[in-house]
Amino acid sequence: xxxxxxxxxxxxxxxxxxxxxxxxxxxxxxxxxxxxxxxxxxxxxxxxxxxxxxxxxxxxxxxxxxxxxxxxxxxxxxxxxxxxxxxxxxxxxxxxxxxxxxxxxxxxxxxxxxxxxxxxxxxxxxxxxxxxxxxxxxxxxxxxxxxxxxxxxxxxxxxxxxxxxxxxxxxxxxxxxxxxxxxxxxxxxxxxxxxxxxxxxxxxxxxxxxxxxxxxxxxxxxxxxxxxxxxxxxxxxxxxxxxxxxxxxxxxxxxxxxxxxxxxxxxxxxxxxxxxxxxxxxxxxxxxxxxxxxxxxxxxxxxxxxxxxxxx
Numbered sequence: 001x002x003x004x005x006x007x008x009x010x011x012x013x014x015x016x017x018x019x020x021x022x023x024x025x026x027x028x029x030x031x032x033x034x035x036x037x038x039x040x041x042x043x044x045x046x047x048x049x050x051x052x053x054x055x056x057x058x059x060x061x062x063x064x065x066x067x068x069x070x071x072x073x074x075x076x077x078x079x080x081x082x083x084x085x086x087x088x089x090x091x092x093x094x095x096x097x098x099x100x101x102x103x104x105x106x107x108x109x110x111x112x113x114x115x116x117x118x119x120x121x122x123x124x125x126x127x128x129x130x131x132x133x134x135x136x137x138x139x140x141x142x143x144x145x146x147x148x149x150x151x152x153x154x155x156x157x158x159x160x161x162x163x164x165x166x167x168x169x170x171x172x173x174x175x176x177x178x179x180x181x182x183x184x185x186x187x188x189x190x191x192x193x194x195x196x197x198x199x200x201x202x203x204x205x206x207x208x209x210x211x212x213x214x215x216x217x218x219x220x221x222x223x224x225x226x227x228x229x230x231x232x233x234x235x236x237x238x239x240x241x242x243x244x245x246x247x248x249x250x251x252x253x254x255x256x257x258x259x260x261x262x263x264x265x266x267x268x269x270x271x272x273x274x275x276x277x278x279x280x281x282x283x284x285x286x287x288x289x290x291x292x293x294x295x296x297x298x299x300x301x302x303x304x305x306x307x308x309x310x311x312x
């Protein structure tokens with residue numbers, strides 16, 4: 001319970017994972033203090049300590065990506081590396097090679113949206129999540145709270161046929177205590193799941209991801225009993241599920257849909273269709289506290305309620 005940035009939740013999840021997986025190695029492009037992916041009992045890799053499990057790649061994301069590809073090609077270690085999501089374009093060439101070569105690499109990408117706040121539009125990655133989603137064979141997972149983050153890390157370390165990008169928040173997010181822990185963790189492993197089921201006839205589906213899921217949950221409470229909320233942390237994993245499961249989560253009979261994500265909107269039209277709408281931003285961000293930036297773009301509970309009423 002409480003509020004946790006998913007980057008901080010990731011740090012907590014990483015420690016027992018690293019203990020259970022002695023060949024798991026992590027690292028950062030000199031951003032451990034911000035990306036929070038230090039293996040606390042792992043020691044630092046250096047010319048004096050080849051057993052160290054924390055790699056300091058330097059401020060060079062492409063070099064980091066290339067080195068991780070080398071680790072993965074060799075095959076002994078489960079390798080991961082971290083930077084800010086907005087810098088993923090520096091990684092892109094190496095990510096593409098990893099995806100093409102089916103290398104099981106973990107990218108830990110933090111500071112995931114306009115919620116970054118005062119660092120301004122240069123550091124608010126409005127397009128970066130979608131830019132990763134278009135690379136074939138990359139699983140992109142954007143968890144909504146601490147428990148979804150646990151599921152995301154499990155999905156990453158157990159994948160054997162390609163890379164996984166974990167998209168984590170800088171800002172604190174409320175834990176979704178109305179949803180059982182097991183459902184949140186297992187839901188990530190299926191890519192999407194019903195976070196809030198309608199109590200009457202299904203009238204509207206709100207699809208959300210990451211920091212926008214709790215907004216969708218709050219909006220559903222205001223909109224009435226016929227509203228379902230679907231948390232979709234990973235489009236790619238969801239698309240690998242059976243048709244029966246996908247139809248169970250997103251019944252084709254309900255065409256009134258709203259999707260909400262604090263980023264560019266194009267990908268979501270696949271799920272909302274011609275009758276639905278997407279709440280996001282197709283503009284660069286603003287230099288202001290994160291909550292004010294969300295308000296300026298209307299990506300909040302009131303914004304979801306307003307758009308839902310337009311669809312209904």
